Amino acid sequence: MGDTKDLEAVRYRKAAAWGALVLLVVFGTGAALQSEIFQVARGLPDYGDIYDVPLWARLVANLAAAALICLGVWLLPVNPLRRAIWLTAILGAVTVAVLVRCALQLALGVYSVSLIDIALVDVGVGLLVGVFSLVGGVVLAEALKRVRAQEREASSQAVRASAALDALQVEELRVRRDVAEGLHGTVQQHLVLLGASVRGVISDLPIGAKVAQEDLRRLTEIQNKVDEIREYDVREMSQLLYPEGIDLGLTQAVRMMLRRVPSSIRVQTHIDETVSQYDDPEFGRVAQTVRLLAVRLLEEAVSNALRHGNASRIDVVLRMNDDQVLTILVDDDGTGVSAHTVLSGLERLRERLSRIGGHIHLEPGALNGARLVATIPL
Amino acid sequence: MTATHPPQTRIAVVEDQALFRDMIVTTLGKRPEIEVVVEAEGASQARQLIAAAPVDVAVLDVDLADGNGLALGVQLRRADPEIGILLFSSQDVMEVLLDLPPDVRRGWSYLSKSSALSTHSLVEAIQATAAGNTVLDPELLHKATPREGSAVGRLSERQYEVLRLVAQGYANAAVAERLGIAVRSVEAHLGMIYATLDIPQGNNARVTAVLQLIEETTRG
Numbered sequence: 001m002g003d004t005k006d007l008e009a010v011r012y013r014k015a016a017a018w019g020a021l022v023l024l025v026v027f028g029t030g031a032a033l034q035s036e037i038f039q040v041a042r043g044l045p046d047y048g049d050i051y052d053v054p055l056w057a058r059l060v061a062n063l064a065a066a067a068l069i070c071l072g073v074w075l076l077p078v079n080p081l082r083r084a085i086w087l088t089a090i091l092g093a094v095t096v097a098v099l100v101r102c103a104l105q106l107a108l109g110v111y112s113v114s115l116i117d118i119a120l121v122d123v124g125v126g127l128l129v130g131v132f133s134l135v136g137g138v139v140l141a142e143a144l145k146r147v148r149a150q151e152r153e154a155s156s157q158a159v160r161a162s163a164a165l166d167a168l169q170v171e172e173l174r175v176r177r178d179v180a181e182g183l184h185g186t187v188q189q190h191l192v193l194l195g196a197s198v199r200g201v202i203s204d205l206p207i208g209a210k211v212a213q214e215d216l217r218r219l220t221e222i223q224n225k226v227d228e229i230r231e232y233d234v235r236e237m238s239q240l241l242y243p244e245g246i247d248l249g250l251t252q253a254v255r256m257m258l259r260r261v262p263s264s265i266r267v268q269t270h271i272d273e274t275v276s277q278y279d280d281p282e283f284g285r286v287a288q289t290v291r292l293l294a295v296r297l298l299e300e301a302v303s304n305a306l307r308h309g310n311a312s313r314i315d316v317v318l319r320m321n322d323d324q325v326l327t328i329l330v331d332d333d334g335t336g337v338s339a340h341t342v343l344s345g346l347e348r349l350r351e352r353l354s355r356i357g358g359h360i361h362l363e364p365g366a367l368n369g370a371r372l373v374a375t376i377p378l
Numbered sequence: 379m380t381a382t383h384p385p386q387t388r389i390a391v392v393e394d395q396a397l398f399r400d401m402i403v404t405t406l407g408k409r410p411e412i413e414v415v416v417e418a419e420g421a422s423q424a425r426q427l428i429a430a431a432p433v434d435v436a437v438l439d440v441d442l443a444d445g446n447g448l449a450l451g452v453q454l455r456r457a458d459p460e461i462g463i464l465l466f467s468s469q470d471v472m473e474v475l476l477d478l479p480p481d482v483r484r485g486w487s488y489l490s491k492s493s494a495l496s497t498h499s500l501v502e503a504i505q506a507t508a509a510g511n512t513v514l515d516p517e518l519l520h521k522a523t524p525r526e527g528s529a530v531g532r533l534s535e536r537q538y539e540v541l542r543l544v545a546q547g548y549a550n551a552a553v554a555e556r557l558g559i560a561v562r563s564v565e566a567h568l569g570m571i572y573a574t575l576d577i578p579q580g581n582n583a584r585v586t587a588v589l590q591l592i593e594e595t596t597r598g
Contacts, residue, residue: 184469247441248448248474255473263596266527276477282452313527 008145009079015144016090017074019137024069027129028062057108065101069093069130073137080141094130098123165355169289173242180242183234191230198223243295250279250286250294250326251318257295258316261302265312272319275326278378286378293352293376294328297360300345301330301372309334309369324378332369349374387508388432390416392424392450393439398491402437405497412501421445428454433461434508439491440467440474448474455482462507466491470518472592484585487513487547506547512585513547514592521597528594529575537574540567545588 036055072093080086102123105111111119202219239260245252251271261267279286298316305311311334320326350360358376365371389412393399399417406412415431418424421444428436436454438447451463465474468491475486487507489495493515495503503513519542524531533541536557543553550568554561568587572579577586 244469245471245473247446248471251477252448252471252474255476256471259473259596261596263523263525265525267525269593271477277479279477280452280479281446281449281474282456282479284449 008148009081011148012080012141012145013074013076015141016080016134016137017070019140020073020133021066021070021137023133023136024066024130025063027133028066029059032058032062053110057105057110061101061104061108061110064104065097065126065130066133068097068100069134072097073134090134091131094127094134098126098130101126162355166289173246173288173292176242177246180238183238183241187234188230191226191234195223195226195230198226243292246288246291246295249281249284250291251276252281253291253295254298254316254318257298258302261314265306265314267313268315270315270317272317274320275318278320278324290326290356290376290378293349293356293358294326296352297328297349297372297374298330300349301332304345304372305330305332305334305370309336311369313367315367320378326376326378328372328374328376330372331365331367332371333367334369336364336368336370346372386413387411387434387505388413388415389504390414390418390424390428390433390436392416392418392421392436392442392447394419394441394443395439398439406501406504409497409501412504419443421447421450424450425453425457428461429457432458435462435464435504437464437466437504440465440469440471451486452479452482462504462510463487464489464504464507464513468492470597472514472518472597475512476589476593485510485512487511488515489513490515490518493517503547511547512545512588514545514588516546518597519545519591522591522595523597525594525596530591530594532574533571537567537571540564541571541587541591544568544584545591 032055035053035058073090076089076093078086078089102119105119105122111122198219202216202223205216205219243253243257245254245256254271255269258267258269302314305314309332311332313333315329315331317329317331318326346360346362353360353374353376356377358374360372360374363371363373389406391399391402391406391414393402396419399419403414403417407414415433416424416427418427421442424436424438436451438451440447442450447465447467451465454461455463462485464487466489470490472488475488478486485507487503489500489503494517495515499516506513522542524533524538530538530541539557540553543556548556550561550564554564557564568584569579571577571587572583575587575590577583577590
């Protein structure tokens with residue numbers, strides 16, 4: 001924290017010094033040249049030899065003062081963010097520099113002692129020019145400081161946003177898991193009890209009673225429906241919320257997703273050793289959010305292949321390169337996708353992938369259908 | 379002296395649902411072939427207890443409050459290469475056996491909590507797992523349907539039946555007995571199964587065929 005503040009102060013002084021230097025060099029050079037031009041254009045008899053001074057002497061005095069002011073501003077170890085001390089310090093630097101300039105002018109013969117009153121006027125002008133230039137430098141430093149602050153704010157906002165997104169995804173997974181567990185546990189238990197009580201009613205019906213025949217049929221229907229809901233609907237729902245195998249690993253989640261493809265579809269899965277080794281169950285290196293993303297990706301590819309491509313065969317390959325980028329290839333033997341088809345599911349996945357540096361695209365595949373290629377950095 | 383006492387299989391039971399754990403421990407505790415050495419409710423407790431008291435087979439629930447049975451099984455096997463792992467779960471996650479790391483691939487079994495298993499078959503499964511064999515849940519295997527276009531789908535009905543019995547952990551003689559055929563016929567069937575599934579004959583052929591059965595079937 002202290003380091004960044006120190007750095008900020010140094011940057012500020014440096015910017016102010018450079019800004020002031022540019023202005024002072026312009027003023028110093030300009031003033032020296034102006035005096036030279038006056039000297040050539042028309043002599044002022046009253047002042048006699050005052051313009052009979054070499055240009056370099058004026059330049060040396062002016063530029064030395066400029067350099068002194070800027071060095072002072074740059075090197076004085078005063079924090080510019082503490083305004084009062086900083087202003088006092090730079091005014092001090094200007095005063096010293098202007099006095100040094102005056103001494104140099106006297107020493108180099110720009111002014112003689114007899115013209116001390118003009119020299120003193122020049123001191124006043126020098127002070128004004130110095131202060132003016134410094135104001136320019138400070139304005140520049142302030143502007144740069146604001147730009148830096150804005151950049152910092154923007155980048156810290158980006159960091160915050162991405163951290164918030166990560167937290168949100170983890171939280172989403174947790175909620176999904178809780179709801180799925182609730183469905184598995186509580187809802188299923190209730191349905192089991194409901195089924196059992198319907199069975200109880202059926203078995204309590206007097207055997208052969210005519211009035212009960214229609215009721216018996218309807219009750220049996222209800223009982224079967226309850227069993228069906230428990231077996232399939234609840235299971236499907238919890239699967240949607242929190243796919244099986246997500247807790248175990250990437251390969252497990254992928255296997256269990258592909259298992260759900262109807263057995264009438266030929267599915268070949270090749271999970272390369274590079275992936276299964278990296279995804280060692282003991283270490284759980286692949287984040288749960290990535291596992292979920294991989295499952296969603298396969299769901300999308302499979303459903304596109306079956307719905308849009310009428311595929312009868314799906315080949316899935318998972319492999320990883322040395323840079324730990326996971327590639328998922330899904331080939332199908334369907335009719336492929338035309339270049340104009342906009343697959344909204346794929347677009348959503350593309351967005352989610354791009355947030356973690358992944359890519360997704362469709363291309364013609366080896367089985368004459370579509371091939372979905374997705375890359376995910378692990 | 380108890381010289382006639384049969385060799386006991388020492389087991390650990392790791393299950394986070396107390397009721398289910400008690401049930402297994404009580405049931406198996408009555409069997410003379412089994413000695414329940416470790417009872418644990420979670421992964422970290424299991425690691426500690428099993429490190430102090432080695433077991434022949436760890437019976438692990440896949441869903442644990444502080445981890446999962448798969449990861450725990452891999453850890454236990456790496457700590458003790460002789461230990462057999464029997465996973466059981468309320469959901470069918472048999473596919474976990476497919477991508478086990480090469481160093482721990484041998485001797486994993488899988489049973490479903492919702493299957494109607496007899497104590498006898500559970501004991502048999504534990505003993506087979508202790509011997510380094512793989513035992514899969516009979517009910518899940520019964521529901522298995524070969525996938526279209528798969529090699530398992532090309533097996534004859536009889537070969538498929540033999541493979542499912544092998545997957546349940548039966549030795550050739552037991553398969554022969556159950557099907558009422560000669561042991562040599564079972565061996566011949568196995569030869570054909572390996573050929574159809576393109577598996578080289580050898581030590582791992584049996585387990586490889588069983589894994590392929592998992593990979594190329596769906597189960598409801």
